[in-house]
Amino acid sequence: MNKEFLGKIEAFLLMPIILLYYFLLPRHIVNLIISDIRVSEIKKVSFWSFAYNFSIHEDFRSTVYIRLGVRRIFVSWIKPGAKCFYNLTPHYGHSLFIQHGFATIIYAKSIGHHFFVNQQVTIGFGGDGNPTIGNNVSVRAGAKIIGNVTIGDDVIIGANAVVIKDVPSHSVVVGVPGRIIKKRNFMNESWKRVDIKL
Template sequence: MKNIIKTIWFYIKFIIFSPLLIPYYLTTEKELIKKDITKWIECLSIEANSSNIQLIHILQNSPEYRNLYYFRLSKGNLSAKISMYILKIIYRPCGYFFLDQSCNIGGGLFIQHGFSTIIMADIGENCWINQQVTIGYKDKTGRPNIGNNVRITAGAKVFGNIDIGDNVVIGANAVVTKNVPPNCVVVGIPAYIIKKDGERVRQELV
């Protein structure tokens, strides 16, 4: 009996959230959204055979993803944008996660929790950003440019016109205001390198 109720409830929720599939099938940004879905399914260990069910599951259970989904749709064609703006009235975005519309973001961005997280930067592919992270301007000179496969963990701050290289991990609560070379782990306030190309080091950022 419990399994029957669970199955019925699953399909009820699917029907409730299924209108969110409309802009997905209209948008020109489908390939980027597919990459995002793949990343979220992997990170959240969701089991679902259908891509539609996967997308609905994430939209329903991860309000942070809803912001990213709307961000993708806003970059696409007019018909998808119109349907997205209508649906946003009913399916509200996450209020504690801010993703600036001016950002350029590669596919496969994963937001874990996203509480009190602000993103104003250009970001590469397959990146991971945790809660209470702030990425953006230090002054009018510019904002960060973040490479591929970068992970920015809880409470980290990344400010200014700087470059974060590929395959970088920024430790919890680190404050980064200088360029970070590829293949590094940085921690601290101000941030410094503790691992580079797989080797343990103690190196200041320049």
Template structure:
């Protein structure tokens, strides 16, 4: 029954995805292709345009990311085919390969986020006063974590569940606690796990 539902949704979504995809420029199209490829690898789904349609039909979080990537044109359809209602993407720049485990009650409002980052549910990334964070490549931010203020999170960093990060985090660190402290080192973060 689920396969029939996904197939039916995919047929309905195809014109919207196709139209929005044609309206955007090459840079945005490349970001969407990179996101879809990373999501397909993570969810073990189909690749290419078929994968894009599948992800759009099945995952509300991917829909929200797709609308964010498309830009203002995405607002035309986001009210008809909704993304995750409690996922707020308010960054000027989010790098390619961005993953959202569960978008429920998640606010992502950084100056920039690097490539291949993964965010879990109920994460808050945002202001502490008048500044917001900058996040490097290959960062995993686990459930309930808070990353606040004008700080820099290095590349290849894991932020543990419910951590409150208010100070800079160096590359290759594992942090947790309130306030977050470095508890270990890691060479590379595999965001597909």
């Protein structure tokens, strides 16, 4: 059977969540949830794309529960989010995308817009505090960002990289300890090779 059709059937079984989403949430929270909806399988954002993603993707359910805040206690028991995903971050911008989310801990001061995170990532407290993350940041599988560091805008933290110092905007970071291997010239959108230890 078509996945979209199955998602529509399950949507009717999830009426408490749908009622909360459709009628009881403040509009700004609904707008944040809409910004998180994946449109790769359903080409336009709609009520059914919310229902489909919520039914099929446990990591999307985790983003919905983040957006709901304490309201999640009324609905999260119906259908759980990603297993072993822990969020302690008080503020995210729009377009949050958790991919898989297994064994992932996110404890930042704040995270900006268009944040993408893979599985087995740790973003957390060091001896001097916890990270602040800018806009358009991607953190790949197994990466660690530890301590009172600032990650600029338009940054990619590569798989298994360990970041313990600030990262400037428009950078790609890899390795242990993390080092910048590429930096984008924002004016002409090109990338140049660099090697900067953090």
